[in-house]
Amino acid sequence: MTTLPAHTEKKLGLAIDLDTCVGCHACVISCKEWNTSNYGAPLSDIDAYGAEPMGTFLNRVHTFEVKADGSNAQTVHFPKSCLHCEDAPCVTVCPTGASYKRSEDGIVLVNEVDCMGCGLCAWACPYGARELDKVEGVMKKCTLCVDRIYNKNIPEEDRVPSCVRTCPAGARHFGDFADPQSSVSKLAAERGGLVLMEAQGTKPVNRYLPPRPKADVTNTAQIDIPNPYLKPASSKPDGFLGWLDNALEKI
Amino acid sequence: MHPAPSVIIFTSLSGLGFGLMAWLGFGFPPVSGMIAFWFFLIAYVLAVGGLLASVFHLGNPKNSIKAFSQWRSSWLSREGIMAVVSLLVMAIYAIGLIFLEQRWQVVGWVGAAFSLITIYTTSMIYGQMKTVPRWNMSLTPPLFLLYALAGGALLAGQIFPAILLLVALTVLQYISWQIGDARFEQAHHTIETATGLGNLGKVRLLESPHSSPNYLLKEMVHIVGRKHAQKLRIISIVLLGIVPAVILVLVPFNHMLAGIAVLSHLVGLFVSRWLFFAEAEHVVGLYYDKR
Ligand code: SF4
Ligand code: SF4
Ligand code: SF4
Numbered sequence: 001m002t003t004l005p006a007h008t009e010k011k012l013g014l015a016i017d018l019d020t021c022v023g024c025h026a027c028v029i030s031c032k033e034w035n036t037s038n039y040g041a042p043l044s045d046i047d048a049y050g051a052e053p054m055g056t057f058l059n060r061v062h063t064f065e066v067k068a069d070g071s072n073a074q075t076v077h078f079p080k081s082c083l084h085c086e087d088a089p090c091v092t093v094c095p096t097g098a099s100y101k102r103s104e105d106g107i108v109l110v111n112e113v114d115c116m117g118c119g120l121c122a123w124a125c126p127y128g129a130r131e132l133d134k135v136e137g138v139m140k141k142c143t144l145c146v147d148r149i150y151n152k153n154i155p156e157e158d159r160v161p162s163c164v165r166t167c168p169a170g171a172r173h174f175g176d177f178a179d180p181q182s183s184v185s186k187l188a189a190e191r192g193g194l195v196l197m198e199a200q201g202t203k204p205v206n207r208y209l210p211p212r213p214k215a216d217v218t219n220t221a222q223i224d225i226p227n228p229y230l231k232p233a234s235s236k237p238d239g240f241l242g243w244l245d246n247a248l249e250k251i
Numbered sequence: 252m253h254p255a256p257s258v259i260i261f262t263s264l265s266g267l268g269f270g271l272m273a274w275l276g277f278g279f280p281p282v283s284g285m286i287a288f289w290f291f292l293i294a295y296v297l298a299v300g301g302l303l304a305s306v307f308h309l310g311n312p313k314n315s316i317k318a319f320s321q322w323r324s325s326w327l328s329r330e331g332i333m334a335v336v337s338l339l340v341m342a343i344y345a346i347g348l349i350f351l352e353q354r355w356q357v358v359g360w361v362g363a364a365f366s367l368i369t370i371y372t373t374s375m376i377y378g379q380m381k382t383v384p385r386w387n388m389s390l391t392p393p394l395f396l397l398y399a400l401a402g403g404a405l406l407a408g409q410i411f412p413a414i415l416l417l418v419a420l421t422v423l424q425y426i427s428w429q430i431g432d433a434r435f436e437q438a439h440h441t442i443e444t445a446t447g448l449g450n451l452g453k454v455r456l457l458e459s460p461h462s463s464p465n466y467l468l469k470e471m472v473h474i475v476g477r478k479h480a481q482k483l484r485i486i487s488i489v490l491l492g493i494v495p496a497v498i499l500v501l502v503p504f505n506h507m508l509a510g511i512a513v514l515s516h517l518v519g520l521f522v523s524r525w526l527f528f529a530e531a532e533h534v535v536g537l538y539y540d541k542r
Contacts, residue, residue, distance in 0.1 A: 073452075080460075095317075095327035128467045132466050199438065208447055
């Protein structure tokens with residue numbers, strides 16, 4: 001059913017830390033690995049070793065440069081997967097009923113058995129979170145690893161999304177945003193979690209934690225940029241030359 | 252947006268087909284028998300041909316039957332249902348006219364109304380897309396309806412209404428381009444709002460997430476074709492409205508010239524639909540620093 005639930009019991013989603021993400025793309029790879037071999041059709045690659053390799057991914061990492069007037073530019077790595085929007089336009093446009101939002105936890109999914117591959121949901125998503133698989137002809141998107149988070153067959157510490165489990169920097173956090181006491185809600189509150197493209201009215205669940213303010217490296221009076229912690233090198237030679245120097249001075 | 256031939260043919264031809272059907276339903280021209288057969292054949296070939304072309308846009312067409320199920324929320328689903336209803340109602344009306352020499356005018360009116368509703372639902376597939384500000388405006392439905400009514404009048408041989416509608420269409424298309432050009436800016440979507448990083452400074456893409464294009468870029472960030480957009484707009488508007496209107500006004504009716512007017516309109520229509528897609532900027536391009 002492509003009408004949206006009026007209310008979801010939980011709002012499961014990700015808090016993504018733009019301060020700690022190092023842009024290693026490990027989450028991209030682990031997401032692809034998990035999702036190509038589990039829920040739904042595999043994620044195809046086309047011309048993988050050719051001139052224009054293309055493939056389906058549910059998670060991508062962009063890298064931006066941000067620069068304010070008079071300060072240094074700063075690099076921000078920006079992982080992007082489905083934001084599991086509360087007012088998900090991708091769901092309501094779907095003509096077949098393949099796209100839906102779960103009332104129990106708010107996860108937005110595609111039932112591939114019903115999808116006709118019209119691509120309209122990808123048009124409706126402002127964030128580029130849906131990709132039509134070239135080989136299977138059905139729509140693929142982040143499942144919030146629904147087949148991991150409730151999976152009693154895997155160890156408890158693995159019952160989080162694959163991208164979250166993999167991230168070596170701990171930049172992706174998974175939890176319930178409906179619960180104000182959850183770790184992700186607290187993180188978002190403390191760090192001023194960002195909502196992407198708010199004017200689209202999609203009400204994303206995922207939050208982006210903005211980069212923390214950087215030290216002012218342009219103020220050279222405070223910091224010796226090349227060697228902040230080294231003592232100034234002695235101008236006097238040591239060793240044999242030092243002895244010679246001393247001896248000659250004494251003459 | 253990628254100007255895929257399947258969607259251009261779909262919106263152009265089915266619009267024309269349902270436009271002609273609306274005129275026939277309202278009883279213009281008041282045909283019956285064999286002549287009615289030919290008119291309805293043209294309308295059905297265009298409408299059904301357009302709908303079939305849209306199937307080529309699907310990755311998994313075997314599920315297309317399911318597209319009739321989500322009319323509560325989906326404009327595409329409503330479009331499919333309305334198209335089938337219009338075709339069925341008009342079939343009853345057509346059978347009466349062609350084989351029984353009966354004019355069931357009420358059925359014709361209902362069929363015509365459904366044909367117009369079908370065109371409206373088609374327009375809303377695009378008009379609802381907040382992600383494409385150029386489409387997401389109140390002018391999109393009237394524009395689609397005017398295209399269908401003007402083209403339909405031309406095909407139905409309704410000379411005087413056709414002239415008026417073609418002139419109106421030319422004006423409305425021009426206005427839509429002018430207003431559409433400003434829509435993206437008015438929607439206030441920038442790479443800064445897309446990333447949420449605006450309060451830290453000016454944002455630009457440093458490294459793309461992938462080294463060659465992906466589905467998103469191929470489908471939604473079509474930039475190459477826009478170079479000649481201005482020239483194509485002029486070509487389109489001249490062929491679409493001005494040439495056919497001038498032919499109809501200046502030359503006493505003859506089939507040869509009417510054919511040229513229709514052909515000119517058709518080419519202009521295809522060019523303008525190509526532009527409708529090629530010029531439409533999707534907000535996802537912002538994540539790639541592209542519009
Ligand atoms: S991010 Fe896109 S695909 Fe995910 S729920 Fe929101 S609109 Fe739908
Ligand atoms: S591509 Fe599939 S999931 Fe998306 S709108 Fe079409 S039928 Fe629905
Ligand atoms: S939650 Fe799962 S499907 Fe979604 S981006 Fe992470 S690994 Fe991929």
